[in-house]
Amino acid sequence: MRKRAKFVEEEIVADLLPVMNVMFLLVPLLLQAMEFATMASVNVAPPRFTAERSEAKQEDSPQDKPLNLKVIVLEDGFRISADGQQDGAEAGKGTDSKAPTIPLAKPGTPLTDYDRYDYGALEQKAKSYKDLFPNETTVTISAEGNVPMQALISTMDALAGRTCKLGRALKGENIPADCYFWQPIVEGGAG
Template sequence: MRRRKKFEGVEIEADLLPVMNVMFLLIPLLLSVMEYASMSSINVSPPRFSAASAETKPDDAPQDKPLNLKVMVLEDGFRISADAQQDGAEAGKATDSKAPTIPLARPGTPLGDYSRYDYAALEERVQRYKQAFPHETTVTISAESNIPMQTIIDTMDTLAGRDCKLSRALKGEEVPANCYFWQPVLEAGAG
């Protein structure tokens, strides 16, 4: 019968010097890169609910009617409605509620293509709404289920204003005039 050798435990020293050298070089590198990295954010508000009393009197109603601007991103363009009436609808005339208010700029292009939608026409329309309702900042955005997220983000950027910079406004300064509807509320599904 053979005897097994007794296992002898040997202490192994961990050599941390190479790891520390790499970390010593990475920390200043990461700090210097963060100085040049731009951060951006999109302010999105949740839907607002109110528990209004059923006994609301007409005298209690606000004098200025809210705009209630809604933009639906469809496969065939943008549908804009304000105060529960589709944009472009004239009084007394029936319009197709499913037709886009602003048709595609380039029909036939794939859904993910930026040039597919007419963002210039959307911004021009939004400027008119902002001139009529200068204190409104909220817009409700909805989209069909197959619309890419980048298209929704481009739509939010257009509704806020392509040259809108809110960094100073968020620090307490006045909101710039080139900022239109910069508080989007995302709603599920275009209806």
């Protein structure tokens, strides 16, 4: 019979030098890559609180008054209101305040299809408001609870202007003319 050799424990020396060399080369490469990586962001601002203005100042020109544009994404379209008045609703006509201002582009499609909304009409409405109020950049957006998140994001894109690029404006250049309401405030729940 053969004798089994006794198991001898050896101490293994870990050679970390190759790993350290790789890390030494990776750190500058990652730092340099960060300089070229472009970041996209959606500017979101909290609601602003201001002291009430005097009655004389509020009766200036309509462009001096705040627009208070609000867009609600409903299951059946967009409801738009500005300065507390629903767009399309005439005083004393008894217009349903729950009806959408911009109906669906594709009625009858499932709720999960976010392309059912008419984003082109919403962008045109935003452009018309921007022409009336050129200094306004803020819009308040809310949605019903079962509206898909992508519909909310596409709504923000349409209100900002689908061709709006703010990269250079954030570095000090003028805001492009095709940027409408690029500072959304997202509220919880449709009101």
